[in-house]
Amino acid sequence: MHHEELTRSMEQRQRTQKRGESSFNVEKSRLDFPMLRRSVHGKQLVYLDNAATTQKPTQVLDRMDRFYREEYATVRRGVYGLSQEATEYCHETRKRCQTFLNASSADEIIFTKGTTEAINLLATSYGEKFLHEKDEVLVATTEHHSNIVPWQRLCEKKRAQLRVIPVNDQGEILLEEFKKLLNAQTKIVSVAHVSNALGIIHPIEEITKLAHRAGAVVVIDGAQAAAHLPIDVQRIDCDFYAFSGHKTFGPTGIGVLYGKQKWLESMDPYQGGGDMISSVTFEKITYAPPPAKFEAGTPAIAEIIGLGAALEYLEQFSFDALHAHEQRLLQAATEAIASSGKIKIIGNGQTKVGIISFVMEGIHPHDIGTILDQEGVAVRAGHHCAQPTMDRFGIPATTRISFALYNTFDDVEKLLEGMNQVKKVFGI
Amino acid sequence: MSTHLEQLYQEVILDHNKNPRNFGELPSANAYSHGHNPLCGDDYHLYLSIDDEGIIQDIRFSGTGCAISKSSASMMTAVLKKKTLEEAKSMAASFLELITQDSVSENTRSMLGRLKIFEGVKKFPVRVKCAMLIWRALEDAMKHRSEKNKGIVTTEEKE
Numbered sequence: 001m002h003h004e005e006l007t008r009s010m011e012q013r014q015r016t017q018k019r020g021e022s023s024f025n026v027e028k029s030r031l032d033f034p035m036l037r038r039s040v041h042g043k044q045l046v047y048l049d050n051a052a053t054t055q056k057p058t059q060v061l062d063r064m065d066r067f068y069r070e071e072y073a074t075v076r077r078g079v080y081g082l083s084q085e086a087t088e089y090c091h092e093t094r095k096r097c098q099t100f101l102n103a104s105s106a107d108e109i110i111f112t113k114g115t116t117e118a119i120n121l122l123a124t125s126y127g128e129k130f131l132h133e134k135d136e137v138l139v140a141t142t143e144h145h146s147n148i149v150p151w152q153r154l155c156e157k158k159r160a161q162l163r164v165i166p167v168n169d170q171g172e173i174l175l176e177e178f179k180k181l182l183n184a185q186t187k188i189v190s191v192a193h194v195s196n197a198l199g200i201i202h203p204i205e206e207i208t209k210l211a212h213r214a215g216a217v218v219v220i221d222g223a224q225a226a227a228h229l230p231i232d233v234q235r236i237d238c239d240f241y242a243f244s245g246h247k248t249f250g251p252t253g254i255g256v257l258y259g260k261q262k263w264l265e266s267m268d269p270y271q272g273g274g275d276m277i278s279s280v281t282f283e284k285i286t287y288a289p290p291p292a293k294f295e296a297g298t299p300a301i302a303e304i305i306g307l308g309a310a311l312e313y314l315e316q317f318s319f320d321a322l323h324a325h326e327q328r329l330l331q332a333a334t335e336a337i338a339s340s341g342k343i344k345i346i347g348n349g350q351t352k353v354g355i356i357s358f359v360m361e362g363i364h365p366h367d368i369g370t371i372l373d374q375e376g377v378a379v380r381a382g383h384h385c386a387q388p389t390m391d392r393f394g395i396p397a398t399t400r401i402s403f404a405l406y407n408t409f410d411d412v413e414k415l416l417e418g419m420n421q422v423k424k425v426f427g428i
Numbered sequence: 429m430s431t432h433l434e435q436l437y438q439e440v441i442l443d444h445n446k447n448p449r450n451f452g453e454l455p456s457a458n459a460y461s462h463g464h465n466p467l468c469g470d471d472y473h474l475y476l477s478i479d480d481e482g483i484i485q486d487i488r489f490s491g492t493g494c495a496i497s498k499s500s501a502s503m504m505t506a507v508l509k510k511k512t513l514e515e516a517k518s519m520a521a522s523f524l525e526l527i528t529q530d531s532v533s534e535n536t537r538s539m540l541g542r543l544k545i546f547e548g549v550k551k552f553p554v555r556v557k558c559a560m561l562i563w564r565a566l567e568d569a570m571k572h573r574s575e576k577n578k579g580i581v582t583t584e585e586k587e
Contacts, residue, residue: 041430362446364494366468367437370552374430382468396469396492425437426495 024321030406032057032313043376046414051196051224051355051402052380053246056310060250063309064302075301076275086301093308094291097256100311101241102232105261110291111299114255115223116146118242119190121257121294122219123150125267126240127158127188135160135187138178138216140202141167141392142195142347145385147221151190165191167392171198171347175206182214189216193225193241197386197400198347199330199355201229208238217263223247227404228326228353230319233258245303249404250310254303257294264290271296322405326354329403333412340419342428346393354403357384360422365399368422375418435548436555437495444499449506454488459573462580463491463565470497470558474565478573482513489562496555501562503543513570519543520563527556557583 030036035055038045047055067089073082075090091106098106112118127150131137137151141164148162155162165178173191182189189211194201208218217239222231226243233241240263245254259267269276269287273296278286287293333356337343342361360368369381380400383390390396401415454475463472470493477486487505492498504523508516522536527549537544549559560583568581 366470366494366555366558367496370436370555371433374433396471425433426442 024317024325024405026325026406026408029317030408032059033406034058034061036406040376040378041374043374044414046375046377046411048401048403048407048411048415049378049380050227050404050407051199051247051384051400053252054227054249054404055406056251057249057313059313060306060309064251064306067302067305072302074298089308090299090301090304093304093311096308096311096315097258100226100231100314101256101258102234103258104234107289107291108258108261108264110257110259110264110294111304112242112255112257112294113253113300114244114246115221115242116244116255118240118255118257119147119219119221120150121270122190122240122242122259123154125270125294126217126263127151127154129266129268131155131158131160131187133159134185136181136183136185137162137188137190138165138181138186138211139163139189140165140173140191140195142171142173142198142200142386142389143190143192144196144221144223145387146223147190147192147219148388151188160187161185164388167200170349171195171200171389171393172349173200173202173207175203175210178207179210182210182216184215186211186214186216188219190219190221192221192223193229193231194222194353194355195347195386195389196224196355197384197389197398198349198357199224199352199402200347200349201225201351201353204238205236208236212237224353224355227314228323239263245307245310248307248310249313251300251303251306253300254307256307259290261290264294267294269296270294273297275299317405325405326403326407329407329409329412330354330356332409333401333403333415336412336416337419340416342423343419346395346398354407355400356402357398357400359395359398362428363422363426365397367426368399368419371422371425372415372418375414375421377415377418379415432548432551436552438545438548440503440542440545441499442495444502445495448489448498448502450488450502450509451490452488453490454486456486457488459569461565461569461572463561463568463582464580465493465497465557465561465582465584467584468494468558470494470561472497472501472562472565474501474562474569476566476569478513484508484511484513484516493561494555494558496549496558497561500546500559503546504562504566507541507543508566516566516570520567523563524560526550527559557585 033055073086075087078084094106094109097109166174211218219240220238222243226248239260241258246252276296278288343358346357365381382397456477457475459476461474472491475488479485489501564581
């Protein structure tokens with residue numbers, strides 16, 4: 001069912017936004033990423049850890065470099081021209097984020113350090129104000145620790161209860177169980193758009209509708225979605241949506257929190273400091289309106305500008321061409337891995353982004369990671385900051401490969417050659 | 429296959445990974461430690477039975493982890509049985525020297541005997557912590573023997 005959701009939202013995205021070429025040329029895009037020309041242990045780098053972080057295109061690197069070399073100044077203080085220009089560049093990124101998420105206003109875009117900080121901000125500014133004793137917060141079993149721990153801490157503080165939406169053996173959220181968990185005490189539902197360890201795309205429109213019916217607000221952790229799926233926060237109707245710059249071809253240290261205007265206005269500030277106030281005396285403080293209310297201190301100016309360049313970079317592609325490309329890689333790799341024996345894919349759900357998590361009989365993921373690294377293939381081995389997910393499937397860790405737009409069938413080939421090497425070393 | 433990989437995953441190491449020796453709990457243990465690397469998930473319990481003369485009468489381990497950590501634990505337990513605490517201590521120091529120092533003395537090598545096959549780990553700095561985990565647990569178990577040790581040791585770096 002959410003497959004249709006996805007298709008619908010992609011179609012809408014296509015209609016509402018004029019995007020570049022509909023066919024995607026992967027070889028051309030690879031030229032934009034200098035890191036892809038690197039070799040590792042004498043082998044050409046095959047970068048398959050995109051769910052952890054993506055490589056950066058020249059367009060982002062050059063934009064940030066130019067800002068530091070030729071345009072650098074602080075923001076929001078500007079009686080002088082340079083500062084006004086820097087302020088304008090940051091505002092351009094805010095507007096680009098608005099378009100990227102289809103938010104109704106640029107004022108609904110808050111800059112954070114990343115998705116983790118965005119969720120912590122919500123737990124503090126929304127949670128501490130609106131959550132009360134015996135209230136309930138719902139998260140899915142397969143959340144990243146960053147979408148568990150802030151809520152856990154909040155619930156402890158408020159004597160509220162953190163409850164967990166179960167998933168099936170494919171890693172898919174059980175909507176019927178979710179419905180049973182919803183009740184009048186449910187105040188916050190926070191789920192990932194895409195699970196980071198498994199790559200499952202969650203039916204977030206349906207989840208939002210159900211949660212709203214129960215009177216809860218909905219937070220979507222979009223860290224694993226932003227570089228791969230079209231996002232339309234008005235269509236989803238979620239109350240909050242967060243993503244990270246560095247997983248979206250942008251720099252580290254910058255992320256975005258979208259929030260509906262009405263919530264941003266009623267929420268408390270996150271941190272106190274400069275830029276988040278209208279006036280300060282020792283007797284009384286008047287806070288600035290959002291988004292400034294949540295952005296105390298000098299922001300990560302170069303990173304904001306770099307994020308803008310990353311989103312501009314993404315705008316040249318149509319999301320469904322990107323999606324089709326990544327799905328072809330996913331399918332090819334899934335089939336090859338599944339048929340090679342002794343390997344079990346964890347989270348083989350119906351709708352996924354290009355992430356494959358797997359375990360191999362008798363071989364620990366770290367040994368797989370070390371051997372693949374010697375072949376130049378970078379993958380993630382471990383619990384992926386999702387220990388409850390590992391517990392759900394009764395495993396300590398997995399090997400995870402994750403694709404981005406610049407990956408090729410050749411990369412899949414190299415991965416498979418590497419896996420053969422793993423088998424050879426371990427004599428299976 | 430790269431020679432580095434061949435040196436890391438030697439047949440003896442793979443054999444100990446597949447068929448770990450002294451694997452399981454030890455009810456008669458009077459020294460114990462828990463070695464855990466939360467980031468990578470290696471997780472072992474080490475049990476020692478030490479007599480009044482300070483001789484390791486029995487030693488066993490349980491838990492899960494990668495081939496390097498498991499074979500390291502298996503071979504350590506095989507080597508340390510009937511050794512004195514003093515010998516165990518200096519072996520731990522020698523083992524650390526073997527897998528981290530550029531030049532290793534012949535003395536160290538001959539003292540370590542068959543454990544010297546772990547020298548290949550040196551070429552994989554990120555895996556040193558795997559090989560060292562059980563040895564840190566050993567040091568911890570010996571150090572806190574009288575205190576009913578319940579602590580956890582790790583070889584993952586704090587940034």
